[in-house]
Amino acid sequence: MAEYVQTTIVDDxxxxxxxxxxxxxxxxxxxxxxxxxxxxxxxxxELLTPFLKAGQVVEGLSLIVEDxxxxxxxxxxRAWAKxxxxxxxxxGRIPAEIQKQYISSMMSTGLVELP
Numbered sequence: 049m050a051e052y053v054q055t056t057i058v059d060d061x062x063x064x065x066x067x068x069x070x071x072x073x074x075x076x077x078x079x080x081x082x083x084x085x086x087x088x089x090x091x092x093x094e095l096l097t098p099f100l101k102a103g104q105v106v107e108g109l110s111l112i113v114e115d116x117x118x119x120x121x122x123x124x125x126r127a128w129a130k131x132x133x134x135x136x137x138x139x140g141r142i143p144a145e146i147q148k149q150y151i152s153s154m155m156s157t158g159l160v161e162l163p
Contacts, residue, residue, distance in 0.1 A: 059085040125150045
């Protein structure tokens with residue numbers, strides 16, 4: 049007998065729309081994860097972009113970065129790398145340096161996006 053289990057992640061704000069983005073935010077010694085629909089994710093990005101651009105990326109957050117990398121769809125990293133002109137294989141493990149470049153790029157544009 050086969051069993052099929054489907055998980056639906058709902059928007060943390062309105063509980064009605066399917067969430068397509070998982071965002072991790074840290075402020076005042078607190079880190080939170082938000083599952084957001086497209087409109088709410090875009091609203092969050094628009095609100096935070098001026099602050100993210102004015103701030104500095106903090107190094108040494110390896111545990112958080114490792115968690116972020118685990119949640120990122122590898123196809124997103126590969127697509128970004130190809131668009132950025134970075135040579136990358138279409139299969140196998142993605143080199144850590146490319147993962148780090150992808151995350152830095154997403155942070156610098158205010159798009160810290162998780163699947």
